[in-house]
Amino acid sequence: MRILFVTLTALFCLTAQVLAQTAADVTIKLHRSGFDQYRTSVEDFKASQFVSSPEEVSLALEIAQIVRNDLDFHIAFKNIPMDSSLLTILELDEMTKLAWKHLGAEYLVTGEYEITDDEISVKYTIWDLNRMMEVMSDGFRTARRNYRALAHSISDDVIRRVAGYAPIFNTRIVYVSAKTGNKEVYVCDYDGAESYPLTANGSINISPVWDAEGKAVYYTSFKDGTPELFRVDLSGGKHTKVASFDGINSSAAISPNNDEICLTLTKDGNAELYLLDMSGKIRRRLTRTRAIESSPSFGPGAQVIAFSSDRTGSPQVYLMDREGLNVRRVTYEGRYNDSPALSPDGTKIAFVTRTPRGNFDICVVDVDGENFRVITNTGSNENPHWAPDSYHLVYSTRRGNVSDLYISDFLGLNKRRITNDTKSSNPYWGPALK
Numbered sequence: 001m002r003i004l005f006v007t008l009t010a011l012f013c014l015t016a017q018v019l020a021q022t023a024a025d026v027t028i029k030l031h032r033s034g035f036d037q038y039r040t041s042v043e044d045f046k047a048s049q050f051v052s053s054p055e056e057v058s059l060a061l062e063i064a065q066i067v068r069n070d071l072d073f074h075i076a077f078k079n080i081p082m083d084s085s086l087l088t089i090l091e092l093d094e095m096t097k098l099a100w101k102h103l104g105a106e107y108l109v110t111g112e113y114e115i116t117d118d119e120i121s122v123k124y125t126i127w128d129l130n131r132m133m134e135v136m137s138d139g140f141r142t143a144r145r146n147y148r149a150l151a152h153s154i155s156d157d158v159i160r161r162v163a164g165y166a167p168i169f170n171t172r173i174v175y176v177s178a179k180t181g182n183k184e185v186y187v188c189d190y191d192g193a194e195s196y197p198l199t200a201n202g203s204i205n206i207s208p209v210w211d212a213e214g215k216a217v218y219y220t221s222f223k224d225g226t227p228e229l230f231r232v233d234l235s236g237g238k239h240t241k242v243a244s245f246d247g248i249n250s251s252a253a254i255s256p257n258n259d260e261i262c263l264t265l266t267k268d269g270n271a272e273l274y275l276l277d278m279s280g281k282i283r284r285r286l287t288r289t290r291a292i293e294s295s296p297s298f299g300p301g302a303q304v305i306a307f308s309s310d311r312t313g314s315p316q317v318y319l320m321d322r323e324g325l326n327v328r329r330v331t332y333e334g335r336y337n338d339s340p341a342l343s344p345d346g347t348k349i350a351f352v353t354r355t356p357r358g359n360f361d362i363c364v365v366d367v368d369g370e371n372f373r374v375i376t377n378t379g380s381n382e383n384p385h386w387a388p389d390s391y392h393l394v395y396s397t398r399r400g401n402v403s404d405l406y407i408s409d410f411l412g413l414n415k416r417r418i419t420n421d422t423k424s425s426n427p428y429w430g431p432a433l434k
Contacts, residue, residue, distance in 0.1 A: 010188055037078040038107060038162055039355045041100050042068045045111035045122060056115045059144075063122065063151045067109060069191070070155035070169045075391045075409035077159065080105040101129040107162055109154070114411070124154055125191040126161060136161050148193055166389040167432050169279040173394055174198070174208040174217050175405055176426040185219050185232075190387070190407065190429070192418030197233050207251055212258035217317075218242065220250045227231060229263065229280070242280040251294050255302040255345070262286070262296035262305055270338070275322070286324035295339045299346045306330070306340040306349055317351050319367070330369045339383060343390035347409065350384035350393055362395050364410050375412025383425065388432045394418075 045060045052060075065130065072079035080103050082095065100108050101113045112126035119140035128135050138157065149170055156167035171190045174181050185208045188195035199205045203223035210217055216233045227250055229243035243249045247266030254261055260283070261276040271284040273293050287293040291311035298305055302322055308315050315338040317331040331337040335352035343349070346367060353363040362378040362384045379399040386393055386406075394407050402422040409414040 015133075031333055035079070038082050039078050039105050040071050040107040040109065040162070041080045041082070042071070043095065043106040043111070045113045045124075048112040048114045048123070050169060052115070056113075059115065059120070060113045060122075063147055064111065065153075066148060066151035067155050067158070070152060071158060072166075073085045073191075073407070073414060074159055074165070074166060074405050075411070075414070076163050077083075077110060080255065097127060097129055097132060105129055106137070109158060111154070115144065118330055119142055120147055120150065122154065125159075126158055130354075146191065160275045167349055168387045168389050168392060171388060172430045173215070173405070173418075173425055174210060174428050174430065175419070176206055177209065177421055178423040178425075179421040181196070185217065186216070186424075187234075190418075191416075192405065195419075200239075209252050209254055209343075209424060210426045211254050212256050212431060218252045218254060218261070220252070229261075230321070242278075243276060244280075250294055251296065253296040253298050253305070255298050255374075256300060257302050260302065262298065264296070266405070270414075273305075273324075284324070297340055297342045297349075299342045302342060304342070304346070306342045308338045308340055308351075317349060317365075321338040328369070331365065331372075332369065333372045334363070341411070342367070343386045343410075344388055345390040348390065349411070350395075352385065360406075362393065362412070364393075372412070375408060375410070377417075377426065383427060385428045390422045392429075394427040394429045396427060398425075404423055 018060055018178050040319050044065050045064050050139055052225040065302060068079050071077040083103055083375040086099055097108060106129055108127040108129055109124060111122050114124045119141060122138035125292050126135040127136040140153055142150050152169035157168040159165040168188060172187050174187050177186050183204045183206060185198040185205050186195050186198060187198055187216045189304055198217055201223040203221060204220045205219050208217050208219040218229060218231050220227050221230050227239055227248050229252055230239055232239045243263060243268040245265050249265060251264040252261055263274055263276055265274050271292045271294055275283045276288055277283055289311050291309050293307055293309045295308040296305050306319050309318050314336050316329055317337050317340040318327055318329050320327040338352045340349050348364055349367055352360050355361045355374055358388050359380045361374045361383045363374050365372050379397040381395055381397050384393050384395040392409055394405060396403055397406050403425050404417050405419045405424045405427045406415050406417050417420050
């Protein structure tokens with residue numbers, strides 16, 4: 001049994017208003033009804049002992065439900081729920097593998113748990129119901145308080161072993177919330193649980209991004225009077241000033257190699273993109289136009305950078321290489337396209353577009369500009385960022401005075417709200433933890 005160690009270890013607008021992991025080698029077959037999915041059921045986990053307290057039973061039920069919720073969110077999986085009437089029809093006391101298959105499930109997850117005062121362990125098995133054989137059997141043991149991470153680890157094993165997808169369920173999201181009256185930076189699990197603050201300086205803190213290893217967060221803060229770039233290390237909570245050039249220091253992007261920062265600076269009078277080392281020293285200027293250049297996003301290997309520019313009169317999405325050369329426009333459909341985010345596998349770009357309904361929506365296009373598809377249609381939507389698997393996104397949605405975070409697949413078919421404080425924005429999905 002493995003031991004699970006869990007350690008929870010654009011600004012112009014805001015200034016004007018004081019504003020990779022490669023995807024798995026899996027083919028999703030698109031068709032009118034959506035795409036092919038692995039139909040999977042998760043049984044309630046059973047006690048490995050004869051006696052289990054009501055509190056322990058409740059905790060085990062919650063773990064199984066977290067696994068169901070995880071798999072049902074994933075673009076390639078569909079949860080097949082229990083139908084108690086089937087027990088009556090088949091004259092069964094409890095579900096069998098054949099009964100689950102009768103409901104339409106192709107895969108089944110079963111498990112046994114053991115809980116002590118301080119620890120919880122779960123042994124689980126994934127079954128292929130079409131061939132009536134075991135796919136894998138494994139287990140996790142962890143501190144009782146980390147039961148959610150244990151459940152997410154089981155879910156990650158299911159998507160890896162059944163479909164070959166990269167793990168996403170034990171990832172975290174960094175974001176901004178004004179629920180205290182100030183814009184502070186917070187971290188939560190991918191599903192919004194276990195939220196806690198990274199800043200509490202009573203100022204305006206915005207545009208947080210993860211480093212490539214998930215060990216630190218970079219953010220722009222006005223806590224010293226002007227918008228400067230800071231870093232906070234999650235292990236010790238130390239905050240360090242990284243960039244404090246004259247004017248704006250904003251919209252940071254961290255390279256997948258974790259050795260460079262692309263940053264928007266106005267130190268020379270105009271908003272341009274610069275490449276910095278991790279200490280904040282400028283290596284080179286990447287853009288030189290009279291336009292506003294902002295919202296950089298690295299592609300895989302840091303060889304290409306997506307960014308937003310209004311050089312043609314309104315914001316559009318562009319690509320360039322790491323030297324600032326070979327600039328090419330990506331978006332031609334849509335009059336206003338901003339805040340691009342390159343998928344970690346480099347095949348897609350998510351961005352904000354102004355749609356005919358007069359609001360901002362999240363759009364996804366292939367990296368060559370083809371397959372322009374809008375995936376939201378209510379509220380005003382901002383700040384899309386990719387999960388490490390390149391199939392899922394996080395973004396913020398504002399309806400009136402209410403702003404919360406949502407996660408979705410890249411087709412927009414399965415959306416979930418993950419915050420409900422009504423004041424959340426600026427999300428960024430972190431890398432898979434190693």
